Amino acid sequence: MAKEVKVLGKWPSPFVMRARIALHLKSVDYEFIEESMQPKSELLLKSNPVHKKIPVLLHHEKPICESLIIVQYVDEAFSTGSSILPSNxxxxxxxxxxxxxxxxxxxxxxxxxxxxxxxxxxxxxxxxxxxxxxxxxxxxxxxxxxxxxxxxxxxxxxxxxxxxxxxxxxxxxxxxxxxxxxxxxxxxxxxxxxxxxxxxxxxxxxxxxxxxxxxxxxxxxxxxxxxxx
Amino acid sequence: MAKEVKVLGKWPSPFVMRARIALHLKSVDYEFIEESMQPKSELLLKSNPVHKKIPVLLHHEKPICESLIIVQYVDEAFSTGSSILPSNxxxxxxxxxxxxxxxxxxxxxxxxxxxxxxxxxxxxxxxxxxxxxxxxxxxxxxxxxxxxxxxxxxxxxxxxxxxxxxxxxxxxxxxxxxxxxxxxxxxxxxxxxxxxxxxxxxxxxxxxxxxxxxxxxxxxxxxxxxxxx
Structure with a gap:
C-alpha cells in the first residue's frame, strides 16, 4: 500500500535532511523518493512549480515545499513524538x-x-x-x-x-x-x-x-x- | 505607566505595518516608537544587533525581530481577537x-x-x-x-x-x-x-x-x- 507521507529529495541536500529528521522525531513512516534533478522529475515540477526545488513533502498527495515550512508542518500535523518547536x-x-x-x-x-x-x-x-x-x-x-x-x-x-x-x-x-x-x-x-x-x-x-x-x-x-x- | 508592548518602526515601512496590523487584529494596546534610522537609535541597535532593522517588537522589554516572525509571535502570544494563522x-x-x-x-x-x-x-x-x-x-x-x-x-x-x-x-x-x-x-x-x-x-x-x-x-x-x- 502506498505510504501516506512521501519525501521527494536527494541525499546530499541539507534541506532534504531537515524534512527527514523532523519526520524521524515524530516517528512518521514515509517513502523516500530519490529525485534525479537532471532532468527534474515530473513529480517535482508538478509539486513545486514555483521554485522547482527539493525537498517536497507529500501528505496524502498534497505537496508542502520549503524545508523550514515542512519542519513546522510536520510538527503541527503529527502529534506523535515530542514537539519540535518550543511551546513558549x-x-x-x-x-x-x-x-x-x-x-x-x-x-x-x-x-x-x-x-x-x-x-x-x-x-x-x-x-x-x-x-x-x-x-x-x-x-x-x-x-x-x-x-x-x-x-x-x-x-x-x-x-x-x-x-x-x-x-x-x-x-x-x-x-x-x-x-x-x-x-x-x-x-x-x-x-x-x-x-x-x-x-x-x-x-x-x-x-x-x-x-x-x-x-x-x-x-x-x-x-x-x-x-x- | 509604560506599555508592556512597544513597536519600534517608521511609517513608510511595509514590514512595520505588518506588526501593527497583527497587534490591531489581536486588540493589543502598544506604544509606537518612531525610529529615526538616521542615525539608528541605540534602542534599535541594542534590540536588533544582527540586522539593525525595523520593526522590532518589544514585549516586556524582550525584543522580537523580523516582521513575519513578529506576526506569528503576536498570534501565538495573545489569545485576544481572532487567529491570524489558519488552524489547519x-x-x-x-x-x-x-x-x-x-x-x-x-x-x-x-x-x-x-x-x-x-x-x-x-x-x-x-x-x-x-x-x-x-x-x-x-x-x-x-x-x-x-x-x-x-x-x-x-x-x-x-x-x-x-x-x-x-x-x-x-x-x-x-x-x-x-x-x-x-x-x-x-x-x-x-x-x-x-x-x-x-x-x-x-x-x-x-x-x-x-x-x-x-x-x-x-x-x-x-x-x-x-x-x-
Whole structure:
C-alpha cells in the first residue's frame, strides 16, 4: 500500500535532511523518493512549480515545499513524538529568528567561500562565516540554557535548521584546510555538533564527509564550467 | 505607566505595518516608537544587533525581530481577537509558503524595477513582477475559497504579508505610469486589495499614496546618488 507521507529529495541536500529528521522525531513512516534533478522529475515540477526545488513533502498527495515550512508542518500535523518547536511563543520566535538568519545570511556567506573568485574574496567570506558562528555560539548559550541542544533536552527546530548544514561545514573544512566550528573559538557549538551528529534521529541522514566531498567536487567543477562560459 | 508592548518602526515601512496590523487584529494596546534610522537609535541597535532593522517588537522589554516572525509571535502570544494563522496545518504551510515567496522573490523583483539601470532591465523586472502577481491571483483563489481574504472571512497571515506592500505597489504604478494589480489581469487580487485597504484593522496604517510617493522620491534620489559614487 502506498505510504501516506512521501519525501521527494536527494541525499546530499541539507534541506532534504531537515524534512527527514523532523519526520524521524515524530516517528512518521514515509517513502523516500530519490529525485534525479537532471532532468527534474515530473513529480517535482508538478509539486513545486514555483521554485522547482527539493525537498517536497507529500501528505496524502498534497505537496508542502520549503524545508523550514515542512519542519513546522510536520510538527503541527503529527502529534506523535515530542514537539519540535518550543511551546513558549518567545522561544519559538527566537528559534525562528536564528533559523531565518542561517538561511538568509549565514549559508549564502558560507557558499560564497567556495565560490569566491580570488583569495581576497575568500578571506572576506570566511570572516563573515566566522562572525556568524560567533553569533550562533552566543545564541546556543541563550537557547539551550545549559542543556545539550538549542531545543533544550531534545533536538528542536533550530538544531535541525543548523545541524543540517554540518555535513557541508565538514566538507568545507577539509577542502579548504580550515577550521570553522572549532574547539577553540566556538567550543559550545563544537560540542553541540558532535552531539547532534551522533543523535539517533540524525545519524542515518548525516552524509559521510568523504562521500559528500566527492559530490561537492563534482558540483564545483560544474559551477566553474558554468561560470567560465 | 509604560506599555508592556512597544513597536519600534517608521511609517513608510511595509514590514512595520505588518506588526501593527497583527497587534490591531489581536486588540493589543502598544506604544509606537518612531525610529529615526538616521542615525539608528541605540534602542534599535541594542534590540536588533544582527540586522539593525525595523520593526522590532518589544514585549516586556524582550525584543522580537523580523516582521513575519513578529506576526506569528503576536498570534501565538495573545489569545485576544481572532487567529491570524489558519488552524489547519496544511493551510498554515500554504500561507507560510506564499508569504516567504513574497519576501524572497516577489518583493526583490518589485524593488528591482525602480532600481533598473535601463529600460530593458526594467521591462524584464516588470515581467517577473507580473508573473508573480499571476501566481498570487491563483493562490488567492485556492486560499480564500470564495471568501473575501486569503485568510477566509477575515484578514490572516498572508493578507498581512502581501497587503503591507500595497502602498508601495500604488506608488510604483503612479511613478512608472503602469498597472500592476489590474482589474483586467488580476481581477481577484484587485478586488482583494480594495477590501484589504479599507479594512478597519488596516486603514489607519496604510500610507497615503501621495505622501509615500514623496518619501519614495527622496529614497530614490539617495539610491541614485549612492549608485553613482
Amino acid at each position: 511563543p518567545y522561544d519559538r520566535a527566537i528559534q525562528r529568528f536564528w533559523a531565518a538568519y542561517l538561511d538568509d545570511k549565514w549559508f549564502p556567506a558560507f557558499q560564497g567561500v567556495s565560490r569566491a573568485p580570488n583569495e581576497e574574496a575568500k578571506a572576506k567570506g570566511l570572516e563573515q562565516v566566522r562572525e556568524g558562528l560567533s553569533l550562533l555560539e552566543d545564541a546556543f548559550d541563550k537557547c539551550s540554557n545549559g542543556k545539550p541542544f538549542f531545543g533544550g533536552d531534545k533536538i528542536g527546530y533550530l538544531d535541525i535548521a543548523f545541524g543540517s548544514y554540518l555535513g557541508w561545514v565538514r566538507v568545507s573544512e577539509k577542502m579548504n584546510n580550515i577550521e570553522l566550528i572549532s574547539k577553540d573559538k566556538t567550543p559550545k557549538l563544537h560540542a553541540w555538533a558532535e552531539r547532534f551528529s551522533a543523535n539517533d534521529a540524525v545519524k542515518d541522514y548525516m552524509p559521510e564527509t568523504e562521500k559528500l566531498m566527492g559530490f561537492a567536487k563534482m558540483l564545483m567543477a560544474k559551477y566553474q564550467a558554468a561560470a567560465s562560459t | 496545518p496544511y493551510d498554515r504551510a500554504i500561507q507560510r509558503f506564499w508569504a516567504a515567496y513574497l519576501d524572497d522573490k516577489w518583493f526583490p523583483a518589485f524593488q528591482g524595477v525602480s532600481r533598473a539601470p535601463n529600460e530593458e532591465a526594467k521591462a524584464k523586472g516588470l515581467e517577473q513582477v507580473r508573473e508573480g502577481l499571476s501566481l498570487l491571483e491563483d493562490a488567492f483563489d485556492k486560499c480564500s475559497n470564495g471568501k473575501p481574504f486569503f485568510g477566509g472571512d477575515k484578514i490572516g497571515y498572508l493578507d498581512i504579508a502581501f497587503g503591507s506592500y500595497l502602498g508601495w505597489v500604488r506608488v510604483s504604478e503612479k511613478m512608472n505610469n503602469i498597472e500592476l494589480i489590474s482589474k483586467d489581469k488580476t481581477p481577484k487580487l484587485h478586488a482583494w486589495a480594495e477590501r484589504f485597504s479599507a479594512n478597519d484593522a488596516v486603514k489607519d496604517y496604510m500610507p497615503e499614496t501621495e505622501k509615500l510617493m514623496g518619501f519614495a522620491k527622496m529614497l530614490m534620489a539617495k539610491y541614485q546618488a549612492a549608485a553613482s559614487t
